[in-house]
Amino acid sequence: MKTEIAKILERALDRCAKDGLLPAERAPVQLDAPKNPAHGDFACNAAMVLQKQHARATGAAKPNPRALAQAIVDRIEDPDGALEKVEIAGPGFLNLIVAKRLFFRELGAVWREKERFGHTDTARGRKTMVEFVSANPTGPMHVGHGRGAVIGDTVARLLEWSGHDVLREFYVNDAGGQVWRLAHAVYARATEIDGSVPVEPLHPDDYQGEYVKNVAQAWLAQKPDLRKPFEELKEPLRKFATGWILENFIKEDLKLFGIRFDRFFSEKTLHDEDRLRAAVAFLEGKGLVAEELLPPPKGVDIDEEEYVPVPLKVVKTTRYGDERDRPLFKTNGEPTYFAADIAYHFDKIDRGYQRLVDVWGADHGGYVPRMKAAVKAMGGELEIILFQLVNLMKDGQPYRMSKRAANFVTLRELLETAGADATRVFFLLRRGDMALDFDIGLAQKRDMDNPVFYVQYGHARCRAILRKAKEDRGLEPAYDSDALSALELPEEVDLVKRILAFPELVASAAQSLEPHRVVFYLQETIAAFHGYYTKYKKTERVISDDPRKTSARLYLVWALAQTLHNALEGILGVTAPDRMDEPPGESESG
């Protein structure tokens, strides 16, 4: 529809050019839906954008956008009557009111596409990889991981809905120093539980959490020979412990969340399969690897006079905008974490994923420039969604969490108390780059303070109407473009437009990687429906004795329910219920 209107406008502008009012070459103009409905269905800023060119072409003393607007209006040809009305407003906006039948015609898309309504092919078949969560397999996930999980999953869905060919990956950091700390902690706990061997003391840097005992129990069930020293057991133990945590904590939590990954990519395999060397060789081939003495870091608590630089093999990320070159190998010859991450992203590109999206917590923000630099050097494009951390609150008080100290609230607890639906919506209630206060008490309340109920109720209410129509009158919704002209109330036309805005919303949320927009769309759309419902419940009901209106409104309600369903289940991964459970505390004693 928009392209149809745009064409009409373009032709009018061409005629202006032909009549000498505008130059042949002109700046692009905007045509979009204004937020104020009084300004029509589309507003065009052509007269303002082109006012100077107009003045120059006509030799006028000073620009006159309203006169130009009038000239454009005079040259609009609209044989099919697509435009109901064109107005000149404000400084020179063209406000276009589109004939309603065009909207009704467009509403057939919901009928045809059903649960696919909202899909676009703006990025048809583009291979995109979304990497998210990537929590270390050293303990249970906490609420911050939860936010990343929801943002990543929703972004992946949005990209799929806008035509991308998406792969979801979870990078498993199963190599490096932290993993050995986990292995040692498990070993120590195992000796403690077992009792038949001298107790190995827990090191202060080991993971202290209670959950380590669960891992130790599971390990003991494998009958390891505890008489052997840690050094001999640590490699298989590392593998066991990270694997156990991945399976029993991380994957279980993701399952509760309804989040699916296509692949769990092990960091360890990068080292084992020498993928790291391949990536470094590639960078070397581009002349981006060198031996350097790095300057002392700035702003860190370090005495510059005592700093002794050591030559290290670095990748020259400064060539791509990073503030300093980054080491690939440590003094002891081991690869750095960054080197492994480069190898991982090299592998992604190697597999044909040119467009990469990573979802990171804001505490990794300092890492962004070097990773982007590296990916750019390897010929890919990397977009990084940084989400601000979650401040856990309880009854208005900050609730400290730390992975080492045992007192943190797990994602599991949150999911079990608040439920997956509420938690998902809660995490998307704010833009990702805003810090989020997550009040455990509030999440547990399970009442109207949680917007998910409002949104789900809107869908349930639509379904209730459709159910009622079928049960009482045997009526089923069906699409008939001409019959929809019975929708004459302004609220009805408004709802039609909101439904039709859905595909565009999905596309723009995908393009900007901003999943929260879907939640706000849902809230606004459902609020509009509740308002319509309540306002006319006594006068203009959906189900009435007027068969024309009833059938048109039934289709409207059906299309709305379908759209809400698609947004909820298709994009947010939240249940769209046909009916709500009994409200809590409604036990009307008497």
Add this chain to the structure above:
RNA sequence: GGGCCCAUAGCUCAGUUGGAUAGAGCGUCGGACUACGAAUCCGAAGGCCGCAGGUUCGAAUCCUGCUGGGCCCGCCA
């Protein structure tokens, strides 16, 4: 010292990528059902869009400099 993010109603936050009179929820006050579900809705009050400049037809939005808050900086992961 430096980088990234944030600052909008009393509180929590949106703001269609630069458009017209800046919106919603909660809270406050006042209203609406013999039900297609009142788990809802309607109305009122509430604003120097942190401050100061700049860019232009036009700025909450873009650029610069301040102020205040969050995250961060190394051969860690």
